[in-house]
Amino acid sequence: MNDNNTELPSVQRTSREELRELVRSQLQALLEQNNLKGAKALLVPVQPPDIAEAIEGLPETMQAIAFRLLSKEEAIEVYEYLDSSIQYALIEEFKRQDVLDIVGKMSPDDRARLFDELPAKVVKRILEQLSPQERQTTSLLLGYPPDSAGRMMTPQYIAVKENMTVTQALDRIRKLAHVSEIIYYLYVTDASRHLRGTISLRDLVVSDPEQLLSEITRREPVFVSTETDRKEAARLIQRYDFLALPVVDSEQRLVGIITVDDVMDVVEAETTKDIYALGGVASGKENYFQTNIFTVARKRVVWLLILLITNTATSAVIRAREDILEQVVALAAFIPLLIDTGGNVGAQSSTVVIRGLNINAIGEGKVWRTIGRETAAGSLLGIMLSLIVTIWAYFLAGNLLVAISVGVSLLAITFLASFAGSALPFLFDRLGFEPTLMSAPFITTAVDVLGVLIYLTVAQQLLGGAE
Amino acid sequence: MNDNNTELPSVQRTSREELRELVRSQLQALLEQNNLKGAKALLVPVQPPDIAEAIEGLPETMQAIAFRLLSKEEAIEVYEYLDSSIQYALIEEFKRQDVLDIVGKMSPDDRARLFDELPAKVVKRILEQLSPQERQTTSLLLGYPPDSAGRMMTPQYIAVKENMTVTQALDRIRKLAHVSEIIYYLYVTDASRHLRGTISLRDLVVSDPEQLLSEITRREPVFVSTETDRKEAARLIQRYDFLALPVVDSEQRLVGIITVDDVMDVVEAETTKDIYALGGVASGKENYFQTNIFTVARKRVVWLLILLITNTATSAVIRAREDILEQVVALAAFIPLLIDTGGNVGAQSSTVVIRGLNINAIGEGKVWRTIGRETAAGSLLGIMLSLIVTIWAYFLAGNLLVAISVGVSLLAITFLASFAGSALPFLFDRLGFEPTLMSAPFITTAVDVLGVLIYLTVAQQLLGGAE
Structure with missing residues (x-):
């Protein structure tokens, strides 16, 4: 220091x-x-x-x-x-x-x-x-469309022909270095600008000066089209450890390159978008401090209004079971716990699944295995928590039947939450919806409504005998 | 296709x-x-x-x-x-x-x-x-410690001395290309291996072959030490659009380099860690499918147990206000709404602040401005929602005083949640705790306990007259 x-x-x-x-x-x-x-x-x-x-x-x-x-x-x-x-x-x-x-x-x-x-x-x-x-x-x-490879590419690359020699290529680099964004890859094109292959400056430097480029060209290059989503381009650069990726038009002619430094910015922006969506915040490309707070509020209100609608169902369930609450008002004290726990177990499972989907980490054929694992882990959590909570609730409420109602419903809720939390993102992904955005409202609803329903129904069975 | x-x-x-x-x-x-x-x-x-x-x-x-x-x-x-x-x-x-x-x-x-x-x-x-x-x-x-720059660096770089010529340097690259991880930067060191500067292959290629390296060396290189956190190294590569970053030991001698492709993997791993923490999942470096579900459950149970403890306070508040709930049992139907909304508004604000902290996007001196903006946006949301909710609750419960209690508390809760959601992450950051990990439990507690307290107290004032 x-x-x-x-x-x-x-x-x-x-x-x-x-x-x-x-x-x-x-x-x-x-x-x-x-x-x-x-x-x-x-x-x-x-x-x-x-x-x-x-x-x-x-x-x-x-x-x-x-x-x-x-x-x-x-x-x-x-x-x-x-x-x-x-x-x-x-x-x-x-x-x-x-x-x-x-x-x-x-x-x-x-x-x-x-x-x-x-x-x-x-x-x-x-x-x-x-x-x-x-x-x-x-x-x-x-x-090009926003967020496409075309929008983020630069046309400042160095193209060469196969019949040039290594020395000629190095001369060309020397001449073009000041206008090219990167000089570490050369792109080999034919007479009509179709991409034929790539040569790295490394290959060039270690080759015999008189060699023809055709002898050191790497064929079958990895490339994207101008319409490709920029996330996909970022994924390829990351996967193949490239410093740049060629971009071709609809007729496979080379039109630009995407460089690794731009990709890092894309990854950061896309991650922020994902994290915001998980947190219930719609993201825009505007600078945070320049957006006025009315816009900020407008962007967040949608998610909260959806919550309001789904809460109508939760309220309806509670109101339908009002008689048991009236009888044993102590039951109300555990509603926050059940809702919070259900929400959190659901969020834990959906976080893992959504992140896995977003970074392509869950292969085909692992979908059911993932749901199975998450549900099993959730149920295991449920058993642990449910034992602890039953004892805890007994001490707080002093009523064994209330405590058992809480414990039993918590078990059901964690099972449900981990299943919904892991299965819904896959379902939305299959249906072509954005799981990052869609999952939380649905998981919350499923867990809230069913959770409260299970809780008050169990309580009614156990405690309602007094009626 | x-x-x-x-x-x-x-x-x-x-x-x-x-x-x-x-x-x-x-x-x-x-x-x-x-x-x-x-x-x-x-x-x-x-x-x-x-x-x-x-x-x-x-x-x-x-x-x-x-x-x-x-x-x-x-x-x-x-x-x-x-x-x-x-x-x-x-x-x-x-x-x-x-x-x-x-x-x-x-x-x-x-x-x-x-x-x-x-x-x-x-x-x-x-x-x-x-x-x-x-x-x-x-x-x-x-x-080196896990997650340090030392752990992710490679010792395969090319070092040169200032008194070499461009041609000699190119020869050296040719000789070392097969053992060096990247050849696009040369590192200029003195006799005792202290880092003096860098030269890019680009500089080399466009220079006169007889020029001395000392004439084209870029002085005052950006570097990290072996002990630096890998996140910081990743941030520097991203900030300066580097392909590699030199790593020095405690005596400022060059010992390795970190390359951009490794950094992209670090960024992905660190982001997963952040997203998991936000979702209440402790992350490990183990492969998901190899970890047994007992370990998975054990890692998640901590967050849920904390929640259980904080819910003791919420339960206590509800139990202390049991008389008003007994009188007007319809009040219970709105507890889930208040808790969900508070939790979500808090999550929205904390998501923005935590992401901002993690990518260093909130400069010094913008802390209070950020908290102010978030609280203002939250209050605005509160006003909108509170109007809607009052009407909604009136239709559901058919009791104006209940509806007003719900509306008024919702306003207080959103204000509170947006303030806690934006201020607590900064507080934890200042105190040296990890905001990503610590914020959610505290925000949930603050919002749950105070939210329910406000709700039932307001209801008691408005409805308790019947006693």
Whole structure:
């Protein structure tokens, strides 16, 4: 934790975060003193993502000033790391030419992503000013469906022909390195741009300079089409440990590549979507702090309204059994326990199954085995808990029959919850619904309604004799 | 979806999965006919991860036979992709020398991971037979704490000295390419192996062959130490879009690198851990289908027992207010609704905050803003729902005072739940507890106990006059 003797952005566990905060506060202090030269010098050794973070932490009025301190080359890199809200604010601040220099030099996939989040009017204005070629690539990418491989690919790859020699290919890399997003794979295409195979720079470097590329090309490349879902593309890169994946159009012509760094961002975004769905939060691509709270509330209310409807059934069940509750009001004290436990056992099973489905970890033919295992584990839990709860309820309520009702229903509820929790996600998956989104409301309903019904029915049988 | 005219493992959305299944079933059919030559030919154009999956899908008796059909080189690659249970079964099946050839040629980080999951006896036996150098690297990796950067790094990188020329560096790459895990970065070290900087192969390729490396070295590299948590290493690779990250020891000497493909696996594993924790499931590194259900149940019971304890408080509150329930038994019908809604609003807020914390998306100084926003959104939800619920409850119960009690308490509960749901994760994070694990039980308790207390107290005020 001794950061005193280092002004470098070196990483030593949390000290990196401390350093970022240090850069931000020093930068702010220098700007407040109007010491632009000092501020400029401060930023020289700092990495672009860290500069972006420092700028994001500044008061709004200073962000544009700080950004202008950067060299043009650095500005382009830093700009890509900035949050889209700040990118937008900077666009508004700058004169046209500045913006064009920066936006024009962004990689096409990052530019498409930026445009996705800007107001249509601004996009139109910028598009008009781009060079015809830049405009064309960007519009092309914007034309693919959201969340498709086409939208996240970059057309900046290096294609070669089979009849080139290793030396010629290396020359080509040298020439194209500054415009290509990655140079570690070459894509071999035929005269009509059909993808024939791939060559890694590694293969190239270790080969005889005079060898023909046809001799070192790896045939049968793994690829995706522009329409493929970006999740599938991410899965392939992960599965095959690739640094990039080629993307072809409907006629199998190479049109772009997807790189591993973009995939990591996709995986993070998709996981957030899954986690939000599990937590009953609809996700949008908007930045959290920019969305107004009415939108936030509107997005969450749906799930809660569904719950309200399903609770009508639960209420109806309780009301239908009101006589037994009236007789033995102590029964009411255990309703929260039964509902909470059922909900949680259901959530435990569905969490495992949904995560398994989302990462393709449950093979065909393992569906029934999984449901069987989950239900068995749930029942086992039920037996343990039910014994404990019976004793616990007896101490609390002082009534053995109440305690037995609680214990017996808990056993039934955990069985039910683990079965519903594991089976419903598979069912929704088969039916083509999104299990992550659909499972929780249905599991909650099944467990609430049936759980309360079982509880009060058992209680009526055991305790209702007094009537 | 016309797979008929292609026998290549080409990817076209779901067709790849169909193809894998096809390979598996054909392979099984050929093995059943004892047609080993045909089976061997079938596998030639298939990619190693797909072969691994096909082998995993075979009956156990055939797995070893199928594996033996592979060329030695292919076998090594396929082996790394196999599930650890099958890796273990194969080790048991094989004669010593086969195993050693394969394990000896695995990359050290994959070998360490394999050993992590094998019984100690088997590991010892294999370690004894490795060459001294292989044994040393593997033991070294095994010596770092689990989930540390040291454990996931590979010592197979290429180091260079500053006074080499570009041509010399390229020669060195050529010589070391077959033993280095990646060749796309060179690490510049001084005489005592201290990390001085990095050079990408891209920089090298576009430079003048006679240039000295010192002229193109990027100083102040981002690095981690062997003790750094692997999550932090993954975050850095993602943040800086690196293909690899250097790892240094306590004296800042370069000891290994972490590559982006391993990071993607870490991210997936860590996310599964987070999702499991949110769903109340303790996760282990064991394979799901190999863990027996007693272990599964034991891992989940803790969370449920905590719930039981906290429910004692809820039960006590209800029992303390039994007189009002006895008077107006219709009140009981709405307890599930209040508990479910409180739980869900709390989960919505905590999901957003916990995910934000886990991906470092909530900057310093945004803590109170986040809690404020969540509480505001929750209160807004509360107002909407409370209006709807009051009307709904009036129709169901036919008693205006009951309906008002339900509505008023729901408002209080949503406010409380969104505040607790957003504030508690931050609190636990500050106190050094794992928010993903700790938040749910506490939020549930706060919401259940206070929710029921508010509900029955309000009802007593409004309805208790009859006493």
